[in-house]
Amino acid sequence: MANIISASHLTLGYSNNDVDIIKNANFKIKKGDFVFITGPSGSGKSTLLRSFYGQLRPTSGNLLVGAQDMSKISKKKLQELRTHFGIIFQDYKLINEWSVAKNVVLPLIIAGYNVDMQETQAKRLLKHVKLSEHADRLPLELSGGEQQRIGVARALAKNPTLILADEPTGNLDEYSSNVIWDLMENANEQLDATVVVVTHRIPNIFSIPYRHLIIENKGIYEVH
Amino acid sequence: MKYIKDHIMFIFPMLAILFGIESFIVFDRMSKSYEQELRADYSMLVLTSKPMELSRFKKLDGSISSVDIMEKRSIVEEMAKGMSGISAEDIMQSLPYFYTVHLGKYLDAKAIEKIRGKLIASEDIKSVETFDQSHNSSYNLFLFIKIVLWVFVGFMTLSSLFLVIKQMEIWQFSHKERMQVMEIFGASTMLRSGILFKRAIIDAVMATILTSALFAFLRFVWVERSNIEILTKNKKLLFEYQDIAILGSIAMLIVIVAVTIVVVGNREGKL
Numbered sequence: 408m409a410n411i412i413s414a415s416h417l418t419l420g421y422s423n424n425d426v427d428i429i430k431n432a433n434f435k436i437k438k439g440d441f442v443f444i445t446g447p448s449g450s451g452k453s454t455l456l457r458s459f460y461g462q463l464r465p466t467s468g469n470l471l472v473g474a475q476d477m478s479k480i481s482k483k484k485l486q487e488l489r490t491h492f493g494i495i496f497q498d499y500k501l502i503n504e505w506s507v508a509k510n511v512v513l514p515l516i517i518a519g520y521n522v523d524m525q526e527t528q529a530k531r532l533l534k535h536v537k538l539s540e541h542a543d544r545l546p547l548e549l550s551g552g553e554q555q556r557i558g559v560a561r562a563l564a565k566n567p568t569l570i571l572a573d574e575p576t577g578n579l580d581e582y583s584s585n586v587i588w589d590l591m592e593n594a595n596e597q598l599d600a601t602v603v604v605v606t607h608r609i610p611n612i613f614s615i616p617y618r619h620l621i622i623e624n625k626g627i628y629e630v631h
Numbered sequence: 632m633k634y635i636k637d638h639i640m641f642i643f644p645m646l647a648i649l650f651g652i653e654s655f656i657v658f659d660r661m662s663k664s665y666e667q668e669l670r671a672d673y674s675m676l677v678l679t680s681k682p683m684e685l686s687r688f689k690k691l692d693g694s695i696s697s698v699d700i701m702e703k704r705s706i707v708e709e710m711a712k713g714m715s716g717i718s719a720e721d722i723m724q725s726l727p728y729f730y731t732v733h734l735g736k737y738l739d740a741k742a743i744e745k746i747r748g749k750l751i752a753s754e755d756i757k758s759v760e761t762f763d764q765s766h767n768s769s770y771n772l773f774l775f776i777k778i779v780l781w782v783f784v785g786f787m788t789l790s791s792l793f794l795v796i797k798q799m800e801i802w803q804f805s806h807k808e809r810m811q812v813m814e815i816f817g818a819s820t821m822l823r824s825g826i827l828f829k830r831a832i833i834d835a836v837m838a839t840i841l842t843s844a845l846f847a848f849l850r851f852v853w854v855e856r857s858n859i860e861i862l863t864k865n866k867k868l869l870f871e872y873q874d875i876a877i878l879g880s881i882a883m884l885i886v887i888v889a890v891t892i893v894v895v896g897n898r899e900g901k902l
Binding site for chain 2: 460462485486487488489490492494500501502504505513514516517
């Protein structure tokens with residue numbers, strides 16, 4: 408299987424701070440992998456994830472995402488690359504003035520799908536996350552678990568090759584968390600999407616094979 | 632309700648700016664028309680010892696546009712009737728030639744004095760009367776009003792611009808997260824800011840229509856009813872259809888600059 412993410416001697420940090428957050432890390436994520444990245448609070452899990460979608464450029468070393476060198480990628484290429492990603496945030500990052508249905512099809516709006524196509528896909532996706540009856544409501548009228556399901560549906564809208572999730576169940580109860588994990592397992596198995604999840608804790612019940620990367624003392628190690 | 636409030640908050644300062652600009656345009660048109668009237672009404676009286684052609688006057692000063700010779704024969708003949716031993720021809724020969732000299736543009740007292748100096752320097756010209764004092768004082772008053780209006784319009788535009796910028800900051804804040812989320816999902820700048828441009832353009836069109844409607848109302852309805860002679864006479868100057876294009880262009884320019892500031896200010900940050 409081809410690598411979808413490849414890091415060699417990767418160092419990450421913020422420009423306003425000289426301290427490195429990730430240092431000299433080497434790892435590869437293959438197409439179709441389901442990867443958990445864990446580590447203590449402040450270890451740099453979210454920072455690492457941000458570097459995958461180009462919000463943070465490597466300080467040194469190489470980071471290839473979908474064959475693109477993330478330290479040199481142009482704005483236009485990055486824009487194009489991101490349309491192949493599905494990103495899920497801990498605090499959902501939904502557009503609160505848009506309806507649930509419109510939020511779900513954001514990637515399709517960006518891709519220029521026509522309104523009929525958007526409506527068809529919104530119905531399909533909302534049915535998939537069991538929120539069909541909420542299509543016309545605003546996100547803030549729904550519970551946290553429901554909002555995160557909208558976030559997952561949005562991430563799946565365009566059959567992404569890579570799903571990046573930052574603490575997707577961090578704010579949710581056990582039931583809602585299990586629903587989210589089920590959706591992500593399905594995305595990995597049925598859509599063949601590569602899934603990278605940053606989390607504090609790997610769920611107890613997880614039915615598919617996965618890899619586990621751990622961040623410790625600024626390094627990234629694989630747990631076997 | 633919030634949607635309407637958002638629009639009003641932007642339309643209101645835009646209206647103030649456009650109202651100020653249209654007031655300035657109207658006053659500028661009026662001042663030009665007034666200048667034209669002054670120029671048409673104004674003439675110098677020049678007395679010469681020999682007959683002189685327009686080309687000779689023009690050689691002396693380029694701002695002279697036309698000259699009329701004053702007919703004196705009928706007056707002289709009337710005068711000669713009351714005098715014994717002096718014929719009209721004798722009087723005619725002893726009198727100089729009288730010319731009314733018109734200028735091509737309106738000039739202030741200083742410039743008129745310069746022309747007078749050039750004319751009087753010619754050996755064929757005996758005397759020049761400029762009559763500048765009376766019309767100069769009314770023009771000075773007019774200039775004063777014009778400057779006051781400039782200051783007023785400038786102040787109004789400046790304070791309204793501040794209101795527009797304030798509203799832009801509110802927009803920047805309220806659209807920040809949406810624009811950043813869209814950017815994360817790969818939306819182009821145009822797509823991210825499209826909604827802002829759309830909203831701002833609607834507001835600019837509304838403000839243009841409202842301002843134009845107000846001045847059109849003044850010209851076509853209010854002035855007729857007002858019976859104020861000076862306004863009725865100059866009602867055409869209160870509003871011209873080309874003003875809609877001028878106001879529309881200015882409004883568009885303002886919104887494009889304002890929205891660009893918001894878009895640039897919303898560059899991708901840490902989500």
